[in-house]
Amino acid sequence: MATIRDSSYSELRDLFGRIESKAQPGTTLQASSQACAEVIYDFFRDSLVLFRIYATTPYARLPLDIQRFVRRITDAQGVTSKLQPESIILSLLGTAGVQPDWNDRLKSRGHLGIPLVDASFVENLPMVSALMKDMGLGLDWLDRRDSSFVVKEVGRLARVFFVPDARTTVDAQGRKVIPASDFVAAHSVRTVFGLGGGYINGVFLAMLFFTRELIERPKVEAFLPVINSFKLGTMNTVLATKIFE
Numbered sequence: 001m002a003t004i005r006d007s008s009y010s011e012l013r014d015l016f017g018r019i020e021s022k023a024q025p026g027t028t029l030q031a032s033s034q035a036c037a038e039v040i041y042d043f044f045r046d047s048l049v050l051f052r053i054y055a056t057t058p059y060a061r062l063p064l065d066i067q068r069f070v071r072r073i074t075d076a077q078g079v080t081s082k083l084q085p086e087s088i089i090l091s092l093l094g095t096a097g098v099q100p101d102w103n104d105r106l107k108s109r110g111h112l113g114i115p116l117v118d119a120s121f122v123e124n125l126p127m128v129s130a131l132m133k134d135m136g137l138g139l140d141w142l143d144r145r146d147s148s149f150v151v152k153e154v155g156r157l158a159r160v161f162f163v164p165d166a167r168t169t170v171d172a173q174g175r176k177v178i179p180a181s182d183f184v185a186a187h188s189v190r191t192v193f194g195l196g197g198g199y200i201n202g203v204f205l206a207m208l209f210f211t212r213e214l215i216e217r218p219k220v221e222a223f224l225p226v227i228n229s230f231k232l233g234t235m236n237t238v239l240a241t242k243i244f245e
Contacts (some may be wrong), residue, residue: 004047004223005213013044014223015056016229023233029055032234034105040207040226041096049187050097050210054114055203055243060085062113063244065106070113082117088129088142090114090206093243096209098187105168119143126175131206133202134161135196158224158231160205161194162217191215195227205231 004013022035033053041051059070070089074080079226089114092105116122119139123129132139136159163169166178166189178184178192191214195207207227 002044002046003213004044004209004211005119005215005219007044009222010165012225015040016225018043019226020229023230027237028245029234029237030093030105030244032237034096035094036230037094037096038103047211047213048097048209049090049189049212050102050208051095052092052111052208053094054090054206054208055078055093055238056088057091057203057243058085058188059083059087059115061241061243062089062091063225066091066113066244070115073110073113074115074117077121079117079121082121083115083227087227088116090116091243103112116142126171126173126177126179130163130171130177131161131194131196134194134207135204137204142194148166158195158197160217160220160224161196161208162220163192163218165190165214166210188212191220193220193223195223197227199229199231199235201239205236 002008015106019036022039023032033055037051037053041048059067062070066089071080071083074083091106092111095105095108096103105112114125114128116128119142122132122139122142129139163177164185166176169177171177178189183189187210189210189212191211193209193211193215196205198204205227207230
């Protein structure tokens with residue numbers, strides 16, 4: 001098995017091919033995401049603590065059990081009045097990791113669906129806020145509920161979210177970008193990075209790698225074809241709005 005830090009071009013090229021073969025039309029984005037998550041985690045088992053794939057979905061298009069999950073979050077945070085049918089939810093579609101529960105998206109205790117109800121709410125989520133900013137999206141588009149902004153700003157280009165060291169990296173407000181300090185300490189999480197991109201219908205996709213290695217940004221950027229391969233294989237599925245099983 002390869003490590004992320006020491007992976008060669010030929011190993012990455014092999015991975016790209018495996019991902020594209022798992023992201024085929026005729027299924028759902030959820031099924032393709034889970035298959036992709038398992039491939040990537042297995043390929044980099046020596047490096048990864050956790051790997052996840054998220055995509056944006058309007059609240060009204062979520063399965064009922066995920067709607068209930070999101071509603072519990074907004075109730076707890078006192079923002080349910082802001083939750084509308086068109087509210088954007090960052091939905092967990094694929095997951096694989098060292099803990100058994102991390103291999104089943106429905107067992108996620110707090111991240112099955114992250115409500116992006118408005119800019120002020122997301123600003124209080126350091127990691128999600130940093131992700132959106134690194135992707136070039138910022139947060140203002142959430143108040144406009146303008147999914148076309150994803151197409152205009154991200155388009156077909158993949159971008160990188162990069163946290164050099166989860167233990168120490170802070171945002172402009174001095175907050176840990178990865179605020180789950182217990183998770184970071186328990187699993188020796190070091191570099192966290194993400195790959196993000198948009199589909200032509202405004203759906204935003206993010207892949208998140210939680211590693212136990214310190215990885216330089218140039219190596220992270222070498223992974224950009226991962227998300228491009230996945231998007232290529234799932235484009236027709238997403239355009240047909242076949243998101244969930």
